[in-house]
Amino acid sequence: MFAFIVSRILQAIPVLLIVGFISFAMFAFVGDPVTVMLGQDYTEAQRVALVAQLGLDKPFFVQYGNFVWRALHGDFGMSYRLARPVGGLIAERLPATLELALSAALLAVAIGVPMGVFTGIRRNAVLSRLFMLFSLVGVSLPTFLIGILLILFFAVQLGWLPSFGRGEVVQFQHWSTGFLTSSGRRALILPAITLGLFQMTLILRLVRSEMLEVMRSDYIKFARARGISQRSIHFRHALGNTLVPVITIVGLQLGGLIAFSIVTETVFQWPGMGLLLVQSIGVADIPVMSAYLLLIALVFVTINLAVDLLYFTVDPRLRSGGKR
Amino acid sequence: MGLLDVIDLTVEFPTRRGTLRALDAISFEIAPGEILGVVGESGAGKSLTGAAIIGLLEPPGRVAAGQILFDGKRIDRLSSEQMRPLRGRHIGAIFQDPLTTLNPLISVGRQLTETMQAHLKLSDRDARTRAVKWLEDVGIPAASERVDAYPHEFSGGMRQRVVIALALCAEPRLVIADEPTTALDVSIQAQIIALIRNLTQSHGTSVMLVTHDMGVIAETADRVAVMYAGRIAEIGPVRDVVLSPGHPYTQGLMGSIPALDVRVDRLRQIDGSMPRLGSIPRGCAFNPRCVKAVALCRQERPDLMPAGATLAACFVAADLAATGRV
Amino acid sequence: MSGTLVGRWLDSDFIYSFRKSWIAMGSALVVFVVLVGAVFAHQLAPHNPFDLASLDLMDSFKPPAFAADGDLSFPLGTDDQGRDILSGIMYGTRISLLVAVLAIMFSLIVGLSVGLVAGYLGGAVDAVLMRIVDVQLTFPAILIALLVDGVVRAVVPQNMQERLQLYVIVFAIGISLWPQFARTVRGSTMIERNRDYVMAARIIGLSGPRIVLTHILPNVLGPIFVIATLNLGIAIIAEATLSFLGVGLPPTEPSLGTLIRIGNNFLFSGEWWITIFPGVTLALMVLAINLLGDWLRDALNPRLR
Numbered sequence: 026m027f028a029f030i031v032s033r034i035l036q037a038i039p040v041l042l043i044v045g046f047i048s049f050a051m052f053a054f055v056g057d058p059v060t061v062m063l064g065q066d067y068t069e070a071q072r073v074a075l076v077a078q079l080g081l082d083k084p085f086f087v088q089y090g091n092f093v094w095r096a097l098h099g100d101f102g103m104s105y106r107l108a109r110p111v112g113g114l115i116a117e118r119l120p121a122t123l124e125l126a127l128s129a130a131l132l133a134v135a136i137g138v139p140m141g142v143f144t145g146i147r148r149n150a151v152l153s154r155l156f157m158l159f160s161l162v163g164v165s166l167p168t169f170l171i172g173i174l175l176i177l178f179f180a181v182q183l184g185w186l187p188s189f190g191r192g193e194v195v196q197f198q199h200w201s202t203g204f205l206t207s208s209g210r211r212a213l214i215l216p217a218i219t220l221g222l223f224q225m226t227l228i229l230r231l232v233r234s235e236m237l238e239v240m241r242s243d244y245i246k247f248a249r250a251r252g253i254s255q256r257s258i259h260f261r262h263a264l265g266n267t268l269v270p271v272i273t274i275v276g277l278q279l280g281g282l283i284a285f286s287i288v289t290e291t292v293f294q295w296p297g298m299g300l301l302l303v304q305s306i307g308v309a310d311i312p313v314m315s316a317y318l319l320l321i322a323l324v325f326v327t328i329n330l331a332v333d334l335l336y337f338t339v340d341p342r343l344r345s346g347g348k349r
Numbered sequence: 350m351g352l353l354d355v356i357d358l359t360v361e362f363p364t365r366r367g368t369l370r371a372l373d374a375i376s377f378e379i380a381p382g383e384i385l386g387v388v389g390e391s392g393a394g395k396s397l398t399g400a401a402i403i404g405l406l407e408p409p410g411r412v413a414a415g416q417i418l419f420d421g422k423r424i425d426r427l428s429s430e431q432m433r434p435l436r437g438r439h440i441g442a443i444f445q446d447p448l449t450t451l452n453p454l455i456s457v458g459r460q461l462t463e464t465m466q467a468h469l470k471l472s473d474r475d476a477r478t479r480a481v482k483w484l485e486d487v488g489i490p491a492a493s494e495r496v497d498a499y500p501h502e503f504s505g506g507m508r509q510r511v512v513i514a515l516a517l518c519a520e521p522r523l524v525i526a527d528e529p530t531t532a533l534d535v536s537i538q539a540q541i542i543a544l545i546r547n548l549t550q551s552h553g554t555s556v557m558l559v560t561h562d563m564g565v566i567a568e569t570a571d572r573v574a575v576m577y578a579g580r581i582a583e584i585g586p587v588r589d590v591v592l593s594p595g596h597p598y599t600q601g602l603m604g605s606i607p608a609l610d611v612r613v614d615r616l617r618q619i620d621g622s623m624p625r626l627g628s629i630p631r632g633c634a635f636n637p638r639c640v641k642a643v644a645l646c647r648q649e650r651p652d653l654m655p656a657g658a659t660l661a662a663c664f665v666a667a668d669l670a671a672t673g674r675v
Numbered sequence: 676m677s678g679t680l681v682g683r684w685l686d687s688d689f690i691y692s693f694r695k696s697w698i699a700m701g702s703a704l705v706v707f708v709v710l711v712g713a714v715f716a717h718q719l720a721p722h723n724p725f726d727l728a729s730l731d732l733m734d735s736f737k738p739p740a741f742a743a744d745g746d747l748s749f750p751l752g753t754d755d756q757g758r759d760i761l762s763g764i765m766y767g768t769r770i771s772l773l774v775a776v777l778a779i780m781f782s783l784i785v786g787l788s789v790g791l792v793a794g795y796l797g798g799a800v801d802a803v804l805m806r807i808v809d810v811q812l813t814f815p816a817i818l819i820a821l822l823v824d825g826v827v828r829a830v831v832p833q834n835m836q837e838r839l840q841l842y843v844i845v846f847a848i849g850i851s852l853w854p855q856f857a858r859t860v861r862g863s864t865m866i867e868r869n870r871d872y873v874m875a876a877r878i879i880g881l882s883g884p885r886i887v888l889t890h891i892l893p894n895v896l897g898p899i900f901v902i903a904t905l906n907l908g909i910a911i912i913a914e915a916t917l918s919f920l921g922v923g924l925p926p927t928e929p930s931l932g933t934l935i936r937i938g939n940n941f942l943f944s945g946e947w948w949i950t951i952f953p954g955v956t957l958a959l960m961v962l963a964i965n966l967l968g969d970w971l972r973d974a975l976n977p978r979l980r
Contacts, residue, residue, distance in 0.1 A: 040810055166962075173935070173942065177942055280813075291919075303821075303922065306828070307922055309825060311829055321814065
């Protein structure tokens with residue numbers, strides 16, 4: 026198992042380097058960081074000094090190496106727009122995005138999986154058809170539209186929940202959390218639903234189709250032929266086998282949540298990384314964009330690794346060293 | 350009356366181009382402790398008969414007419430929940446491919462204990478002891494260690510032994526073995542068949558052994574039913590069906606088996622192929638391929654009639670038997 | 676001859692399942708209505724929202740015609756500039772569809788080419804191309820589109836941006852969607868490549884490109900069609916999302932997403948119709964396309980029924 030983890034980490038490194046390269050290429054060649062950072066008035070000496078300071082006079086691969094080295098130390102350069110270090114900007118906004126994504130993920134899994142199991146087992150029940158209709162609507166409604174509708178209904182019409190912002194937050198060292206205040210929790214509800222709904226419907230459809238597939242398998246038929254109870258067939262025999270593919274996709278989807286939070290954060294003016302990215306794209310603030318890309322890549326690689334580890338607990342075929 | 354009585358069992362599949370009749374009024378019985386072999390080509394309805402008996406027909410297939418009686422009680426109208434206590438406990442099943450019939454994520458011991466505890470009042474400890482015993486009985490070496498192993502840790506033949514243990518562990522009185530050796534290596538087939546025969550004999554269990562291997566039937570079965578295009582073509586004691594078959598189809602089947610003691614240049618074969626369900630000809634389903642067919646065979650469908658020591662669905666065979674010119 | 680062909684077509688399982696599925700029929704109807712409204716927007720729309728001369732600020736913020744103080748000449752009300760919402764939707768849908776269709780065509784051509792080359796050549800070329808596909812597929816399409824959009828914005832000179840924005844969006848969305856096509860085409864190509872008829876074509880000395888175009892291409896088009904339909908909905912949503920985020924089409928060329936973005940500013944002051952009607956149109960259109968795509972996939976893959 027240790028060897029497996031090491032090999033997966035080794036596989037992840039090229040991916041990170043490729044993304045890092047793209048990210049670097051954006052940083053170095055798109056737009057002109059020197060002119061942007063110097064502003065309107067500058068002397069030639071200042072320009073040369075900045076070029077040297079940024080290392081832009083060095084050979085290409087040295088620059089790339091430096092970029093990777095600095096990135097490893099959390100140094101992603103200065104934001105053109107805000108004239109502040111990108112690393113600090115992102116660290117400030119990371120907690121808001123992670124709390125939102127985590128809440129949405131829990132919501133999506135906690136509701137999506139049971140709905141998928143139900144529709145997979147009773148595919149012709151009225152409730153199943155309703156769930157499927159719901160899932161189609163969820164897949165077809167753009168995230169921002171869901172947010173707008175929720176705001177219109179729960180914030181504007183009923184006035185129950187706040188329509189923007191994060192509410193009060195409590196600060197722990199570098200981490201700010203909205204979980205601990207009631208206004209923070211209330212502010213989280215609508216954004217979390219908005220962000221989670223799409224993933225929820227995806228999970229629902231995925232679990233359903235896997236469930237249908239497994240229910241047709243020979244071992245389920247054999248379990249029926251042995252008089253095993255319905256309950257055990259559904260939840261012990263079928264659900265377990267459904268989980269293997271579901272974990273992969275759900276894992277990847279959860280990574281997607283962080284990316285999708287861009288839209289949700291814009292609708293709800295949620296002070297996270299996504300909002301920062303959108304504001305940066307609008308004015309072509311390249312350092313922020315390249316740092317964001319790297320960070321997302323890191324998140325995806327981490328999640329992939331976590332998914333692989335989860336397999337070990339679910340599938341005995343992997344536990345015994347992969348022999349079949 | 351047998352342990353199992355199948356009377357005029359008809360199974361249909363509704364499709365949008367009309368209803369297909371996959372089993373057409375078949376009748377047979379299995380006595381306690383008896384092994385009935387069921388042979389025929391793929392698509393003749395052998396496996397379907399087994400599925401209908403244990404109540405696991407795949408929708409949209411359904412029992413359209415006829416009765417299935419187990420121990421004198423009708424079981425063909427039972428709901429799936431009413432049928433559940435019978436499955437495994439009274440009627441067991443052995444499936445074809447041991448690679449796909451075992452749940453890959455549950456250890457074999459747990460699959461055994463779960464099956465036994467679904468039907469018998471057993472403590473966890475007793476169930477485990479019995480599970481080990483069953484694994485020993487089906488010939489798994491080092492059973493007490495292997496009980497916690499997962500299916501992928503066993504070879505194909507060993508897995509089929511586990512499947513047999515699973516089918517028999519709640520001590521059913523009838524076992525439906527659907528092509529239990531087809532997916533296995535030839536070298537293992539004989540062992541598995543012997544295992545099924547020995548275990549069921551020692552427990553007094555009846556067996557319905559579905560196969561297309563006439564050799565297996567000849568060695569194992571007490572009686573044999575030959576199926577063709579959804580009907581029983583011939584049924585009788587295995588000796589008589591093998592040595593003096595009445596139905597021309599059975600005669601053809603027997604002719605296609607090489608005998609060790611007689612040298613032949615070329616094995617006999619039956620020309621043509623079995624008709625598809627949608628295009629079964631009028632009269633006897635076998636008539637287009639039959640060398641002995643007469644006009645009547647193309648008009649009317651024959652029922653099972655005495656033909657020597659067996660029952661055959663053949664006018665010619667019945668005629669010969671009646672006039673004594675066998 | 677044609678009569679029997681039509682007859683066979685009408686009797687096929689494909690058409691049968693279409694006629695049996697009221698969902699498929701209903702979706703087709705919705706798509707048809709939206710399509711007609713969008714394509715013939717110039718002829719059918721009651722007003723021209725781009726004709727500044729016809730705008731009257733006196734008409735601004737009119738509620739839909741069914742409301743108490745609605746105006747029949749503006750069936751779905753007007754926005755802050757006095758533009759007719761219905762006409763805006765028809766023109767906007769036209770732009771949304773145009774971008775989505777162009778983006779799909781772009782990604783289809785890229786994906787098809789890459790898939791055919793990777794699948795037919797195999798080896799190192801295949802390994803490299805598929806690795807790229809894998810890496811890109813780990814990122815959500817919308818994120819790729821956003822970043823490509825942002826980078827292109829930084830490259831294109833300020834004064835050209837508005838004029839080129841439509842193509843930038845098509846490029847961004849197209850680039851974000853090609854890997855799925857590539858992967859599917861590559862899979863089918865590898866299967867077809869090893870078929871006897873391709874072997875035969877090789878033996879008689881046909882050139883590689885010719886074999887790919889005349890023998891393999893027609894055989895990989897089926898699944899591509901389904902993916903294109905399903906991705907059309909994704910492309911429409913992607914465009915709307917970019918426009919909603921303010922990095923898509925400019926207000927001078929308002930797509931449905933732009934309309935929703937504009938209307939969103941008036942949500943709190945009670946003028947809900949400005950954003951809701953374009954939103955409902957968008958949702959209905961995508962829903963109908965997704966339903967058609969789902970049905971198409973099931974109809975072409977009988978095992979799942």
